[in-house]
Amino acid sequence: MKKLMLLCIFLTSYFLTAQEYVVDLSYYLPKDVTYNKNIPTPKSVIGHEVGEWHITHDKLAQYMYALDNASDRISIQDRGTTYEGRPLLLLTITSPANHNNISTIKSQHLALTEAGSSSLSTASMPAVVYQGFSIHGNEPSGSNAALAVAYYLAAAEGPKIDELLNNTVILFDPSFNPDGLQRFAYWANMHKSKNINPDPNDREYSEVWPGGRTNHYWFDMNRDWLPVQLPESKARIQTFHEWYPNILTDHHEMGTNSSFFFQPGIPSRTHPLTPQKNQDLTGQIAKFHAKALDRIGSFYYSEENFDDFYYGKGSSFPDINGSVGILFEQASSRGHAQESENGILTFPFTIRNQFTAALSTLEAAVNMRKDLLDYQREFFDEARKEAAAGGAIVFGDEKDAAKAYHLAEILKRHKIKIHELKEDFSSGGRNFKKGFSYVIPKNQRQHRLINAMFEKRTKFQDSLFYDISAWSFPLAFNLDYVENASASRAGSEITDLKMPVPDTPIVSTYAYLMEWHEYYSPKALHMILNEGLRAKVAMKQFSIENKNYDYGTILIPVQNQDMNMADLTKFLAKVSRETKVQINGVKTGLAQGIDLGSSQFRAVELPKVAILVGDGVNPYDAGEIWHLFDTRYDMRITKLDTRNFGRADLSRYTDIIMPASWGNALDKGDAEKLKSWVQAGGSLIAYKNAGRFLDRNELMKIKFKSRKDTATNITFEQRRDYSGAQVIGGAIFETKLDRSHPIAFGYKNDRLPMFRNSTLFVEADSDSYNNPIQYTANPLLSGYISKPNLKDLANTVPFKTSGLGRGQVIYFTDNTNFRAFWYGTNKLLMNAIFFGDSM
Numbered sequence: 087m088k089k090l091m092l093l094c095i096f097l098t099s100y101f102l103t104a105q106e107y108v109v110d111l112s113y114y115l116p117k118d119v120t121y122n123k124n125i126p127t128p129k130s131v132i133g134h135e136v137g138e139w140h141i142t143h144d145k146l147a148q149y150m151y152a153l154d155n156a157s158d159r160i161s162i163q164d165r166g167t168t169y170e171g172r173p174l175l176l177l178t179i180t181s182p183a184n185h186n187n188i189s190t191i192k193s194q195h196l197a198l199t200e201a202g203s204s205s206l207s208t209a210s211m212p213a214v215v216y217q218g219f220s221i222h223g224n225e226p227s228g229s230n231a232a233l234a235v236a237y238y239l240a241a242a243e244g245p246k247i248d249e250l251l252n253n254t255v256i257l258f259d260p261s262f263n264p265d266g267l268q269r270f271a272y273w274a275n276m277h278k279s280k281n282i283n284p285d286p287n288d289r290e291y292s293e294v295w296p297g298g299r300t301n302h303y304w305f306d307m308n309r310d311w312l313p314v315q316l317p318e319s320k321a322r323i324q325t326f327h328e329w330y331p332n333i334l335t336d337h338h339e340m341g342t343n344s345s346f347f348f349q350p351g352i353p354s355r356t357h358p359l360t361p362q363k364n365q366d367l368t369g370q371i372a373k374f375h376a377k378a379l380d381r382i383g384s385f386y387y388s389e390e391n392f393d394d395f396y397y398g399k400g401s402s403f404p405d406i407n408g409s410v411g412i413l414f415e416q417a418s419s420r421g422h423a424q425e426s427e428n429g430i431l432t433f434p435f436t437i438r439n440q441f442t443a444a445l446s447t448l449e450a451a452v453n454m455r456k457d458l459l460d461y462q463r464e465f466f467d468e469a470r471k472e473a474a475a476g477g478a479i480v481f482g483d484e485k486d487a488a489k490a491y492h493l494a495e496i497l498k499r500h501k502i503k504i505h506e507l508k509e510d511f512s513s514g515g516r517n518f519k520k521g522f523s524y525v526i527p528k529n530q531r532q533h534r535l536i537n538a539m540f541e542k543r544t545k546f547q548d549s550l551f552y553d554i555s556a557w558s559f560p561l562a563f564n565l566d567y568v569e570n571a572s573a574s575r576a577g578s579e580i581t582d583l584k585m586p587v588p589d590t591p592i593v594s595t596y597a598y599l600m601e602w603h604e605y606y607s608p609k610a611l612h613m614i615l616n617e618g619l620r621a622k623v624a625m626k627q628f629s630i631e632n633k634n635y636d637y638g639t640i641l642i643p644v645q646n647q648d649m650n651m652a653d654l655t656k657f658l659a660k661v662s663r664e665t666k667v668q669i670n671g672v673k674t675g676l677a678q679g680i681d682l683g684s685s686q687f688r689a690v691e692l693p694k695v696a697i698l699v700g701d702g703v704n705p706y707d708a709g710e711i712w713h714l715f716d717t718r719y720d721m722r723i724t725k726l727d728t729r730n731f732g733r734a735d736l737s738r739y740t741d742i743i744m745p746a747s748w749g750n751a752l753d754k755g756d757a758e759k760l761k762s763w764v765q766a767g768g769s770l771i772a773y774k775n776a777g778r779f780l781d782r783n784e785l786m787k788i789k790f791k792s793r794k795d796t797a798t799n800i801t802f803e804q805r806r807d808y809s810g811a812q813v814i815g816g817a818i819f820e821t822k823l824d825r826s827h828p829i830a831f832g833y834k835n836d837r838l839p840m841f842r843n844s845t846l847f848v849e850a851d852s853d854s855y856n857n858p859i860q861y862t863a864n865p866l867l868s869g870y871i872s873k874p875n876l877k878d879l880a881n882t883v884p885f886k887t888s889g890l891g892r893g894q895v896i897y898f899t900d901n902t903n904f905r906a907f908w909y910g911t912n913k914l915l916m917n918a919i920f921f922g923d924s925m
Contacts (some may be wrong), residue, residue, distance in 0.1 A: 105283045107423060108138045109434045114234040114441045118246060125241035126152050129234040135433035136233045139278070140226055140422075143172055143264040149233060150175055150260055157240040158182045159251060165321040169302035170768065172264035174321040179239045183252035184212060191255060198463040199330050199408060199531060202471060208459035212252070213451045216331035219257040220323070221338070221400060223266020224298035226274070227433070228337030229417050231440035232260040238445070253452045257331060263300075263307055263318060270298025278709070282423045284430050286342070290421040296705035303716075304709025305906065307335070312398035312557065313907035326407070328503045332458040333371070333410050335447050335595035336400035337440050339418035343427040347392060347415035348375045348441050348601040349401060355393030360405045361468075361895040365394075367410050370457075372480055378446035381771050384439050385611045390783045395426045396553040397538050406467035406538045410458065414443050428887055466531055471695050473533035479506065479540060480575055481560050481567035482523025485603035485834050487586040487665060489909050493563050493603070494524045494905075497539075498583050506577035511749050513801075516566035525576040540569070542818075542868040554816025554843065556869025561818050561839035564910025585666050586894065589731045593655050594671030595644055596684055599630070601668070602638035602832035605909060608916035609719040611640055612663040615692040616647050617657060622687035623831070623835055623921060627681030631672055638831025638921070642669075667891040675878075692923040693919050695721065696736075697743040702727035702751025707773060710903040711743060714912060732755050736763040741774050741919050746901065748772035757783035765891025771915070772897050774844055786888050786895040791847035793880050816843040817869025817905075820862045821884060827858030828921035829885060832913050839867055840884055841908055845875060846899045847882045859914075885914070887925050894922045 111127055114136065128136050131152045132145040154162040159182060165174045184191060195214055197203050217235070219228035236258060239251070256790050261267050270293065277290035284322040296304050301318060311320040324335070340347065350356075350368045358559060372388055379386050392413055394402045398660060401413035423432045452456065482490045496505050511518055539559045546555065560567040591598060609887075614621050624639040642658065644651055663668045675682035697717070698707050708725075715723040726734055726742070728751050736742065736759065744751075752760070757779070764770050764785065772780055780786040795812065797805065821838045824828040830838075838859065849856045860883050866876055884899045896918045902911040 093411060098828040102276070104737055106137055107432065109136055109598060109651050110383045111234065111237070112261070113434060114231075115238060115642065116242075116445070119242040121241040121245040122243055124154050125237065128237060132551055137230060137437045140274040141230050141233060142271045143261055143266075146229060146233065146260055146267070146635065147173055147175055150177060152238065153177070153236055153240045158185065159240055161185065165325065166317055168265045168318055170265045172268065174264070174318060176325055177234075177258035177260070178258040179251070180212065180254065181248070184252065184255060187834075189256070192843045196330060198459060199466045203463055208456050208463070211459055212255050212459050213455040214257065214329050214331040214334070215451045216254045216257040216259065216329070216333065216446060217447065218262045218400060219337045219440075220267055221262035221336060222299045223263045223268070223819070224270040224293060224420070225272055225339030225418060226267060227339055227418070227440045228435035228617045229261045229267050229485055230433070231437045231444060232258070234437065234441050235444045236260065237502055243658060250448055250452055254257065254448060254745075256448070257325060257329060258518055259322065264324065265296045265302045266300055268684065270325070270622075275297060275398060278521070280746045284425045284431065285421045286424055288421075291424055293483055295701050296709070300705060303713040305706040305713070306706060308400055309396075309398050309553065309905055311400055311403035314496055314904060315906040320499065322500055326404075327499075330462065331404070332462055333412060333451055334400065334404040335414065335444065337414045337443070338416070339436070339552050340415040341517045342418055342420060342431055344417040344425055345387060346379060346416070346443075347390070347413070347426070348372055348386065348388055348418065348443060349392065349411075349413050350389055351392035351393070351394055351413070352389060355552070357395045357397065357402070357405070357515050357538070357549065358547075359534060360394060361465065363464070364405050364410060367458065367461060368412065370454060371410065371412065371447070372449040374446040374453070378442045378449070382438065382442055384442070391552075393552045394550055395555065396557065398557065399553065404655070408462045411908070412447065416440055448861040454709040469531065469533045471677075473529040474530070476573050477528040478571045478573045478575055479536070479567060479569055480516050480518055480530065481526075482573045483565050484517045484519040484522050485601070485832075487522045487724060488605035488607055489563050490522055490524060490565055491583070491585045492909055493734065494580070494583055495554060495563065496559070499599060500532060500535055502536060503527060503530050503579055505579050508575055508577035511567050511575070513571070517613070518566065524580070525571070527573050527576055529573070531722070546823075546870050549872060551815040552881065552895045554869070555869075556816060556818045558818060558868045559907075561867060562751040562837060562841070562908050562910055564833075566835075577650055588662050588666060588668035590673040591655070591662055591669040594673060595651060596673050596675065597671075598642040598658055599635060599670050599672055600640040600642070601636060602640060603636065603834060604665075604667045605913070606665040606667050606719075608833065608913070608920065609721075610661050610667040610669070610722050611690065611874070611920060612692075612719060613661045615690065619654070621690050623690050623922065623924065625828075626680045626685045626686060626826075629678040630674070630679045630682075633670070634743055634790070636834065638828070639827055640690070641682060652846050654787075668902050688924050690920055691740065693721075693740045694737045694738060695741045697728045697744065697920060698728055698751065700746065700751075702728055702747050703744040703748045704748070704774075707745035707901050707903075710901070711745060711915070713906060714903050714915070718912070719916070728752060732759070736760075739764075739768065741922065742772060744770065744776045744779070746777050747779065748897065752782070757785065761785055761890070764893035766897060767892040767896045769896065769918070771918050771922070772895070773901060774846065774899065777846060777848075777897050777899065780895060780897060786886065786889065786897060788823065788886060788897065790847040791849060791882065793874065793878060795874070804842065812845055812872050812875060813873060814845055814871055816841065817865045818842075819865040819879065820867050821859050821865070824855070824858040827855075828924045829858050829887070829914060829917050831917050831921060838911070840900065840911060841904045842884070844900050847875070847878050848884070848886060848899055849888075850881060850883050857883050859883060894925060896922055896925070
């Protein structure tokens with residue numbers, strides 16, 4: 087009855103005809119300015135009104151180029167492409183006078199972040215505002231609003247717009263996620279009816295898997311501001327550090343029954359490294375949003391639900407860089423119009439709220455311009471004072487140059503100065519090798535960002551997190567590091583970062599050896615096997631020709647190959663050159679330990695891998711695995727859709743990966759089919775709650791720990807906080823390794839940091855050799871976990887494997903490929919792929 091009354095208030099009929107639904111541009115635009123008729127409207131270029139259809143990225147780009155051609159307030163830049171080849175556009179919008187002086191404006195603005203800027207007056211400097219839209223492609227009101235915002239900034243005329251453009255430089259990113267936006271627009275548009283149907287059961291409002299939220303490889307790009315692993319992120323982070331904007335806005339959507347959110351979020355969930363002044367400025371900016379939304383009668387809220395803790399999001403990354411990040415969340419129509427608890431929520435209404443917030447941001451920037459600029463200078467001045475104590479961080483891996491290089495790459499993207507290691511040294515039992523290690527002097531402008539990237543935090547003001555609570559980069563990369571080294575360890579600053587190049591393999595007539603320590607060793611092995619060459623893996627350590635070789639060393643015989651000796655030599659040199667992995671030629675098979683003809687060298691077969699995708703499978707986890715195979719290791723992986731699993735010929739595959747899943751991704755018949763395939767010799771690799779599927783269908787017996795919590799002295803109001811505190815949103819834990827087990831091949835230390843965001847606790851096996859990876863008795867390294875969960879986690883195992891017929895079932899309780907920056911545990915999956923039948 088309540089819903090019916092609400093509908094009666096907001097509707098005159100259940101269905102909206104196309105004519106009733108369409109609004110013209112005036113619905114969005116302020117009436118206190120006039121508009122230049124020489125500036126093309128969106129409709130004149132894209133063929134429809136803003137909000138009539140969901141904008142496709144090609145049309146969005148077309149309109150931005152049209153504005154660039156028509157307006158002297160706009161210049162456009164193509165900063166690269168997405169994985170699908172769509173342009174990553176940036177518009178710089180400001181007054182023509184500022185455009186003529188843009189290089190000076192930029193250099194003066196950057197000077198505020200440097201030492202000695204006290205002589206610079208901020209009285210007449212423009213503020214810099216980065217406005218970005220729809221980083222989640224199926225939250226489209228942002229990018230659709232970008233059409234109207236860009237038009238307004240190009241066409242509006244009068245004293246008000248002149249003041250705005252004279253006092254701001256606007257970095258305008260109309261689509262943070264072109265591939266996702268295109269995918270969702272296609273879905274919404276293909277299901278649009280002539281008579282708009284707001285019934286939430288209509289197919290229009292329920293996308294097929296994986297949906298349009300993510301980019302091409304199904305990544306949530308609003309988690310990549312700090313790791314910077316994706317092309318879209320690399321473009322926007324480069325822009326950020328070229329300018330250091332004073333405000334950065336990130337326009338999102340949330341549930342249909344919500345209203346509109348703007349920051350600040352929950353105060354107790356702000357990261358302690360964020361200055362209070364940042365939150366004060368955020369609160370002041372919020373008043374401009376409230377006033378603007380009041381004016382059009384839109385409901386909103388603030389200081390609830392969302393937080394500013396993880397610095398990898400668009401709304402929080404600016405906060406550790408002297409800027410103010412602002413998150414907007416608009417209730418989503420998920421199509422063209424949908425029923426909600428607040429009546430019919432139309433797509434144009436959602437666009438208008440985003441448009442209004444974009445303009446209120448700019449109004450705040452003009453009114454708070456000097457405060458924002460002064461804060462930016464103050465932020466970096468204070469950071470330099472903190473950095474004056476000096477010291478340095480040294481990180482590296484004497485056996486793996488690639489991992490250390492890729493962390494150095496991230497640091498360089500964030501304008502963090504890194505230096506060569508002056509000379510080899512040892513500390514705490516760890517060896518740091520020149521060329522394989524890097525030095526970060528702490529006394530530099532980005533001191534606070536360095537602290538944010540390297541910190542290990544285990545105490546928190548709040549126990550609830552919107553995202554992960556830990557992301558310490560040296561732990562994610564599984565690198566050796568010294569946090570308080572002397573700055574004297576630093577050699578020359580690195581301005582042109584390059585991965586170390588291995589020596590050319592010595593020509594051998596007998597055999598070649600390749601250690602498994604390097605990050606790209608799996609890529610090298612795959613190239614070798616894919617060429618039809620034979621290779622074996624060492625199950626034990628050995629020494630030969632005065633060199634020690636570890637577990638997992640790969641042996642490539644010269645004889646009995648389908649390639650002559652000269653071609654083999656050239657090919658292996660190519661493999662070494664392309665993968666940067668050292669391959670050594672040896673002249674004898676006589677070794678200390680196992681000889682090269684020992685049965686302790688096991689044959690390795692070329693893997694043919696498939697991964698389950700589709701309904702019931704977590705697209706993030708699946709996408710991270712697809713990305714790892716496709717972009718890091720250049721290995722083909724077949725994406726098996728759960729809808730077609732019953733018809734698939736599984737005999738084509740040596741390995742099948744089952745990512746985190748829920749519900750009935752596979753049914754009982756599918757489970758029997760999988761079991762038969764494993765019994766015939768296949769390797770099944772499962773992650774997270776897919777373990778429940780394994781146990782339930784007798785593919786692997788897993789003993790999960792269980793605990794029933796009883797809430798004591800918890801009120802009804804507190805109940806959600808109580809249950810939320812038992813969630814592991816994302817933290818880092820220490821495990822101990824049995825390095826002789828194939829799952830641990832390539833790891834030189836007996837401790838491995840692992841990421842965890844589940845409460846799946848698996849009991850250790852009674853036989854110790856079946857626990858090659860086990861959490862320590864006090865495993866927390868960084869992040870939040872409740873005391874009961876920490877107690878339950880201690881001494882459990884994140885990995886389990888068992889034979890089934892002639893095959894193998896392998897299980898990980900948590901994601902070893904998290905968000906593409908957990909380089910340190912990627913090799914666990916590769917070990918399962920290449921060496922699963924040796925376990």
